[in-house]
Amino acid sequence: MTAEQPHDDAFFEALENCRRRMRSGEPLAACLALHPRVYHEEIAALLAVGARVAQAAPEPAPAFVARFEPVLLAAVDEARREARAQRNELSPVGRLRGLAGALRARAALRAAAVALLAGLVLAGSGVAVVEASGDALPGEPLYRVTRWRETAELWLARSDSARLDTRQQFLARRTLELERAAARQAGAARAAEAERNLGREVRQLVDRAVRLRERGDTRATARALTAVHTARSRVTQLAATAPDPERRSSLLRLDRFLAAQERRLREVPPAAPTSGAARAGRW
Amino acid sequence: MAQADRAADLIRRARAYDREAFAELYRRTVVPVYRYCAVRLDNPSDAEEVTQEVYVAALAGIGRLRAEGELALLAWLYQIARHKLADRLRARYRRPTAPLAAADQLPANEPLPQDIAFAREDRAAVHRALGELTADQREVIVCKYVLDYDNARTGAIVGKNANAVNQLHHRALARLRGLLEGERQP
Numbered sequence: 001m002t003a004e005q006p007h008d009d010a011f012f013e014a015l016e017n018c019r020r021r022m023r024s025g026e027p028l029a030a031c032l033a034l035h036p037r038v039y040h041e042e043i044a045a046l047l048a049v050g051a052r053v054a055q056a057a058p059e060p061a062p063a064f065v066a067r068f069e070p071v072l073l074a075a076v077d078e079a080r081r082e083a084r085a086q087r088n089e090l091s092p093v094g095r096l097r098g099l100a101g102a103l104r105a106r107a108a109l110r111a112a113a114v115a116l117l118a119g120l121v122l123a124g125s126g127v128a129v130v131e132a133s134g135d136a137l138p139g140e141p142l143y144r145v146t147r148w149r150e151t152a153e154l155w156l157a158r159s160d161s162a163r164l165d166t167r168q169q170f171l172a173r174r175t176l177e178l179e180r181a182a183a184r185q186a187g188a189a190r191a192a193e194a195e196r197n198l199g200r201e202v203r204q205l206v207d208r209a210v211r212l213r214e215r216g217d218t219r220a221t222a223r224a225l226t227a228v229h230t231a232r233s234r235v236t237q238l239a240a241t242a243p244d245p246e247r248r249s250s251l252l253r254l255d256r257f258l259a260a261q262e263r264r265l266r267e268v269p270p271a272a273p274t275s276g277a278a279r280a281g282r283w
Numbered sequence: 284m285a286q287a288d289r290a291a292d293l294i295r296r297a298r299a300y301d302r303e304a305f306a307e308l309y310r311r312t313v314v315p316v317y318r319y320c321a322v323r324l325d326n327p328s329d330a331e332e333v334t335q336e337v338y339v340a341a342l343a344g345i346g347r348l349r350a351e352g353e354l355a356l357l358a359w360l361y362q363i364a365r366h367k368l369a370d371r372l373r374a375r376y377r378r379p380t381a382p383l384a385a386a387d388q389l390p391a392n393e394p395l396p397q398d399i400a401f402a403r404e405d406r407a408a409v410h411r412a413l414g415e416l417t418a419d420q421r422e423v424i425v426c427k428y429v430l431d432y433d434n435a436r437t438g439a440i441v442g443k444n445a446n447a448v449n450q451l452h453h454r455a456l457a458r459l460r461g462l463l464e465g466e467r468q469p
Contacts, residue, residue, distance in 0.1 A: 012449035015456075016434060023431055046456040049463060053428040056409035057322035064331050065313055072309055072338050073302055079342055080300035230339055 014039050018047060070219065075226040078168055085169065137181055138193035146173075160212055164220055167205040168227040174198040175231045182238055182247075191247060195254050198235070202228055206261045210268050225265045232258040290353040298345050308356070309338065315430050316360050322429050323368050323414075325407050336367045358440050372414075412462040420455035423448055 014035040021031040028047065032040045136142035150170055157163040178194040180186070186194075209224035235258060239251035296304030316337055321330035340363050350356045413421050419441055426437040434445040443451065 007453060009446075009449070012453055015453060016449060019427060020433065045460060046453070049456050049460045050424070050428045052405060052409050052463065053322065053413070053424055053459070056406040057318040057425075057429040058327070059314060060317035060321075060331070060334070061327070064317075064334075065310075068313075068331075068335055068338070069306065069309060071335075072342070073306055075339065075342055076300050076302050076305045080302075083300060226339070229335070230343065233336065233339060233343075 010036075011039055015043050015046060018043050019050060022047060022051075071222045071226050074219065074223040075230065078165070078172070078223075078227065081165070082169065082172055135180075137177055137184070137186055137190050138197055139190045160208070160215075161217065161220070164205070164208050164212060164223065167201070167208055168223065171198070171201045171205055171227050171231055174201045175234050178238065179234065182242070188244075188247070192250065195250060198231065199254055199257055202231065202258060202261050206265060209265060213268055221265045221268055225262060228258055228262050228265065232262065287352055290356065291351045294348065294350060294356055298348065300345075305342070311353075312357060312360055313338075315357065316364060318429050319361055319364050319425060320368060322425055323410060324371070325403075325410055329371065333364065333367050333371055337364045340367065354436060354439050361440060408463060409459075412459050415462055416455055416458060419443070420451055420458065423451040424455045424459065427452060 017034070018028065018031040022028055028044060032043060035043070136146055150166075150173075153166050153169075154163060157166045174194070174197050178191070178198055181191045181194040205224050205227060209220045212220035232255060235251055235255050239248050239255055242248040242251055293304050293308055297308050313334065317330060317334045320333040320337070321327065324330045324333065337360060341360060344363070348356070348359055350359050413424065416424065422441045423437055426432040426440050430436075432440065434448045437443075437452075438445055438448045441448065441451075
């Protein structure tokens with residue numbers, strides 16, 4: 001039987017049967033013996049091709065599987081925190097409860113946070129202002145409230161590691177702002193500002209992660225890498241769908257900057273001093 | 284707990300960003316997902332990068348996942364992988380790399396045995412030939428020879444009945460055979 005001749009269901013069944021048996025370790029001859037002789041030559045030739053395909057797909061290196069798992073799980077933790085934060089942001093009560101918890105955790109900075117909150121209340125209509133600021137884009141008046149709130153969040157972070165977490169959350173917000181700017185067609189100036197903010201946020205996150213890594217926090221760069229990688233995936237997607245060539249070119253420039261920062265995180269040695277060259281390519 | 288219930292429970296917990304559930308989901312699926320990617324890419328580091336991108340995208344989209352069973356979960360991950368591979372292969376087409384790029388992965392001071400070089404060339408030939416198949420043919424070949432799925436599982440992944448899978452299986456192998464034999468002609 002040749003490839004040009006029509007094949008019937010019995011041939012297909014024989015081919016599949018021999019494939020299954022060979023994959024479970026049986027010799028091909030034993031399987032072929034179960035089927036008409038006219039099929040033998042073609043089935044043997046086709047299964048040899050299948051075996052070449054199987055060999056072309058190696059198993060992953062165990063080191064890779066083990067190395068990526070904590071990175072992925074750090075991203076899961078970040079996503080869980082982000083989801084909780086979004087749920088809290090939805091309700092003013094939840095927001096106040098979150099703020100109260102943070103204040104309890106960082107008594108020394110309570111006064112600063114309370115002062116900041118009081119400032120917000122005096123500046124506008126209190127919680128409503130904070131609530132509304134969540135949707136604000138760069139260049140809009142309420143956007144300053146978002147940044148004040150973030151300053152407070154950084155103050156309230158209990159450790160360097162917690163500050164890295166906070167920076168990761170800020171990066172997720174910057175990414176969301178960039179997406180919102182694109183979705184709302186907010187204008188070139190606001191979109192460019194959102195891009196610059198994202199670039200700065202990434203640089204600050206990476207700088208902090210590199211410092212922590214140099215001080216012996218071996219997971220810091222992996223955590224930052226996940227956050228930068230997630231942001232970059234979204235930037236790449238935005239660039240691919242940007243209708244305006246100028247916007248696309250600008251997003252691709254941002255994408256390259258994020259790729260450089262990813263490389264920087266991958267290449268940082270455990271205890272190397274921060275080099276000036278490593279900071280090259282500022283956004 | 285039955286296997287189907289266990290898979291459904293795992294997916295439900297992963298949707299809520301449960302760390303343990305996601306870890307188990309990753310450990311159960313990373314080998315097939317990696318191999319699914321590796322069979323289309325010459326370079327192991329490319330396959331690792333695409334695998335990472337698949338899980339990052341899966342984490343971002345898990346809230347929208349409606350799958351309840353393990354096979355539906357795998358089908359979803361392969362669908363993400365297909366998109367990521369298409370992006371990667373498009374980018375490579377725009378920015379071609381030197382052939383046998385995987386040679387860069389070997390330590391410089393190690394000899395390059397003939398059989399390693401041959402195996403690498405053979406893999407590259409298979410990758411090229413797979414690229415010439417239709418999407419359905421390629422999917423069936425990957426399901427059967429990379430993931431070792433039977434007709435029922437393959438049919439569930441490609442959305443075809445067993446009859447159609449059998450025909451695609453045979454046509455794809457015959458086409459691959461022709462392509463690979465053509466490569467060996469001087």
